[in-house]
Amino acid sequence: xxxxxxxxxxxxxxxxxxxxxxxxxxxxxxxxxxxxxxxxxxxxxxxxxxxxxxxxxxxxxxxxxxxxxxxxxxxxxxxxxxxxxxxxxxxxxxxxxxxxxxxxxxxxxxxxxxxxxxxxxxxxxxxxxxxxxxxxxxxxxxxxxxxxxxxxxxxxxxxxxxxxxxxxxxxxxxxxxxxxxxxxxxxxxxxxxxxxxxxxxxxxxxxxxxxxxxxxxxxxxxxxxxxxxxxxxxxxxxxxxxxxxxxxxxxxxxxxxxxxxxxxxxxxxxxxxxxxxxxxxxxxxxxxxxxxxxxxxxxxxxxxxxxxxxxxxxxxxxxxxxxxxxxxxxxxxxxxxxxxxxxxxxxxxxxxxxxxxxxxxxxxxxxxxxxxxxxxxxxxxxxxxxxxxxxxxxxxxxxxxxxxxxxxxxxxxxxxxxxxxxxxxxxxxxxxxxxxxxxxxxxxxxxxxxxxxxxxxxxxxxxxxxxxxxxxxxxxxxxxxxxxxxxxxxxxxxxxxxxxxxxxxxxxxxxxxxxxxxxxxxxxxxxxx
Amino acid sequence: xxxxxxxxxxxxxxxxxxxxxxxxxxxxxxxxxxxxxxxxxxxxxxxxxxxxxxxxxxxxxxxxxxxxxxxxxxxxxxxxxxxxxxxxxxxxxxxxxxxxxxxxxxxxxxxxxxxxxxxxxxxxxxxxxxxxxxxxxxxxxxxxxxxxxxxxxxxxxxxxxxxxxxxxxxxxxxxxxxxxxxxxxxxxxxxxxxxxxxxxxxxxxxxxxxxxxxxxxxxxxxxxxxxxxxxxxxxxxxxxxxxxxxxxxxxxxxxxxxxxxxxxxxxxxxxxxxxxxxxxxxxxxxxxxxxxxxxxxxxxxxxxxxxxxxxxxxxxxxxxxxxxxxxxxxxxxxxxxxxxx
Numbered sequence: 001x002x003x004x005x006x007x008x009x010x011x012x013x014x015x016x017x018x019x020x021x022x023x024x025x026x027x028x029x030x031x032x033x034x035x036x037x038x039x040x041x042x043x044x045x046x047x048x049x050x051x052x053x054x055x056x057x058x059x060x061x062x063x064x065x066x067x068x069x070x071x072x073x074x075x076x077x078x079x080x081x082x083x084x085x086x087x088x089x090x091x092x093x094x095x096x097x098x099x100x101x102x103x104x105x106x107x108x109x110x111x112x113x114x115x116x117x118x119x120x121x122x123x124x125x126x127x128x129x130x131x132x133x134x135x136x137x138x139x140x141x142x143x144x145x146x147x148x149x150x151x152x153x154x155x156x157x158x159x160x161x162x163x164x165x166x167x168x169x170x171x172x173x174x175x176x177x178x179x180x181x182x183x184x185x186x187x188x189x190x191x192x193x194x195x196x197x198x199x200x201x202x203x204x205x206x207x208x209x210x211x212x213x214x215x216x217x218x219x220x221x222x223x224x225x226x227x228x229x230x231x232x233x234x235x236x237x238x239x240x241x242x243x244x245x246x247x248x249x250x251x252x253x254x255x256x257x258x259x260x261x262x263x264x265x266x267x268x269x270x271x272x273x274x275x276x277x278x279x280x281x282x283x284x285x286x287x288x289x290x291x292x293x294x295x296x297x298x299x300x301x302x303x304x305x306x307x308x309x310x311x312x313x314x315x316x317x318x319x320x321x322x323x324x325x326x327x328x329x330x331x332x333x334x335x336x337x338x339x340x341x342x343x344x345x346x347x348x349x350x351x352x353x354x355x356x357x358x359x360x361x362x363x364x365x366x367x368x369x370x371x372x373x374x375x376x377x378x379x380x381x382x383x384x385x386x387x388x389x390x391x392x393x394x395x396x397x398x399x400x401x402x403x404x405x406x407x408x409x410x411x412x413x414x415x416x417x418x419x420x421x422x423x424x425x426x427x428x429x430x431x432x433x434x435x436x437x438x439x440x441x442x443x444x445x446x447x448x449x450x451x452x453x454x455x456x457x458x459x460x461x462x463x464x465x466x467x468x469x470x471x472x473x474x475x476x477x478x479x480x481x482x483x484x485x486x487x488x489x490x491x492x493x494x495x496x497x498x499x500x501x502x503x504x505x506x507x508x509x510x511x512x513x514x515x516x517x518x519x520x521x522x523x524x525x526x527x528x529x
Numbered sequence: 530x531x532x533x534x535x536x537x538x539x540x541x542x543x544x545x546x547x548x549x550x551x552x553x554x555x556x557x558x559x560x561x562x563x564x565x566x567x568x569x570x571x572x573x574x575x576x577x578x579x580x581x582x583x584x585x586x587x588x589x590x591x592x593x594x595x596x597x598x599x600x601x602x603x604x605x606x607x608x609x610x611x612x613x614x615x616x617x618x619x620x621x622x623x624x625x626x627x628x629x630x631x632x633x634x635x636x637x638x639x640x641x642x643x644x645x646x647x648x649x650x651x652x653x654x655x656x657x658x659x660x661x662x663x664x665x666x667x668x669x670x671x672x673x674x675x676x677x678x679x680x681x682x683x684x685x686x687x688x689x690x691x692x693x694x695x696x697x698x699x700x701x702x703x704x705x706x707x708x709x710x711x712x713x714x715x716x717x718x719x720x721x722x723x724x725x726x727x728x729x730x731x732x733x734x735x736x737x738x739x740x741x742x743x744x745x746x747x748x749x750x751x752x753x754x755x756x757x758x759x760x761x762x763x764x765x766x767x768x769x770x771x772x773x774x775x776x777x778x779x780x781x782x783x784x785x786x787x788x789x790x791x792x793x794x795x796x797x798x799x800x801x802x803x804x805x806x807x808x809x810x811x812x813x814x815x816x817x818x819x820x821x822x823x824x825x826x827x828x829x830x831x832x833x834x835x836x837x838x839x840x841x842x843x844x845x846x847x848x849x850x851x852x853x854x855x856x857x858x859x860x861x862x863x864x865x866x867x868x869x870x
Contacts, residue, residue, distance in 0.1 A: 335754070337753065337754060356753075356756075356758060357753060357754055357755070357756045358756040358757075358758055360756075361756040367754060369751075369754055374748075374750055374751075375748075375750045375751050375754050376751055376754075377748065377751060378743075378744055378747035378748045378751055378752075378814070379747070379748065380747050380814045380815065381743060381747050381814065385740065385743065385744070388740070389740065389741075389744050389752075389755045389757070390755045390756055392737045392740055393737075393756050393757075397736070397737045400736045400737055400738060401736050401737075402735060402736060402737055402740060404735070444755070
């Protein structure tokens, strides 16, 4: 194996000190199962959390100069495995070899110094610091007397961005960046460590298509330098575009590794779910009824203008548009989170002043927000407390006292109906996987028996199995006469689920497409305008 | 599916066992530990028992019952993710106001010479009302102007103390009626404290008010989207805290049979300490009244214990500071362990 390829440096970028060669067993043949053809090799890893075996006898082998995709439903153990590799968790048992050497990582910092960097699903940037300060934090260039050398800091950042072809001002504060640009900064930061192993946990979930292809260019460049990239994704098309190898996990177990060119999409899905998924989008034609929600010339100053549309009972209105097109803001305004500056909202032809979410809820509206962690879950509260919160304003109380038995029974039934995987109703929601958190939130809203359901990215970051369940559920709700407004960045979801598609661009509606005429190209034309 | 259940069965049983231990159990063990510590030192240095002394045990709770009444309100504020720095000053202010309506006509220089010998509910109502208004102002400032609770209640802390002094130009209010003084006699302060604690323990655990309070503290954005009128609820919580401060002012002035402008100085810190020692998280969303009651009693045991051992008041304060910090360190460690396990 060509070791020089691994240690090759991008000229002009500083090296960080790393703990190479510090391990006691420096002989390549020292460890039993270690194979130095692999950049990273873990075998027989086990990790338990209270109530759950997160990983059981899991193996993972990463070759230099490859992109290795990890696939699996939420809760399959991908994120846990990556957190072990990045030094965040310690495995209960199992071996860990980096470049053939047996090591144990004590902390994320230890992992970084050993050449393993991770880009987290949650963004970890400091909002009140500049882009440059964020990237070089803990490694700031210093002047002779020990102050941060801002000139050099700027130069290094501009240099890095130049190489990665990123067009962001290094001096701007991170809070002023869009989510997509923050993600690019995170990626640049990880690259700046010049790690040999780069872990990307769903890096594209906040990116638009153009930015995704930019990211892939960066990844291909890193591959050429002999780096190994671990790529966690739920998006099949990305996998076939960028990955060389794919490992599949299911229920905390390692299922297998294949070359990406040798497997089909159906093969992978079969391995992931252990069963055949016959139909991805169970769209059914249902009778479309009267107009339930009607929006006229709705504006929120500086955010979106003149938005008008109708949603009918039984109809699924898909809302497409690039990140920053104002889709989510429209949803928030309709639900009364940020009241409109002008325009009108009608529910069943009755004009309503949407001043707060409670008003919207009183008129039969429910709103699944885009950001599970920020505006959805009460992470430190339990499943029951998370599910019951929206119905407590709807008659489940007597003289202020919560009808515990009735509420618990309802929530329990909902939990079973949605197949939420949790030890019991008193598990903290932060201990559930993303897909199960999402189901808890959907349960919260379905308990209110909504007539109008607004869904903002209902399946973001969710595995194929749970996704199909949620799609089936949405279809069934539409069949029951619920008017559904569904915002999504995933083209197949929009095309597969919607009766009609509204496309937005920079705060304006640029067009409507009927189910029969909608294609990916037509949507993109309207979205990019 | 069957295998999945099998692998999960064992840890689940373990979890349920752990869950049956309420979070207050830990802090209760700490209380017992501190009490036994004084018991042991008592036999060694003083030659008598610390615990087997009914009179002392009464005093232990009696002297902290005013702090305890405050802490019940402050705990609820902290659960929402806020803080109330004004409770001690509001005690001073409401003590003055309540006492001024409780004076007897025997006294020549009453605050309101024409309003003496009033029935006891009038001074009580005056104290409660003054506290309620202070709380409503705190809550409204936080809900409608968006300023941080720390600032809003800091302002109230300074202003309420000013009002307490201005009210009689610094003169104490004395010669209170016997019926008013009765409120602070015997173990009535303890009974009032425990009743208040019981009421709000039930309110936090079993009512919509309680569920919303925890939800706001856990994630205010999610609470808002879930249809909770966050502003209105916060006003309620701060109003209750103010009302309880007023009640504490009434109890304290009745117990001292006078109203003094300096009453309740730094009580807000003791109340916060009692909540935090009892397991309430300053980050919001976590806390229970039972824990706060135990936290309050720990403060009382420490004060009595040191007095019992005839240790200087200076040392008492130093050790109290250490205990507060230690309690939070232990609690955070415990929570982290539980999360990761």
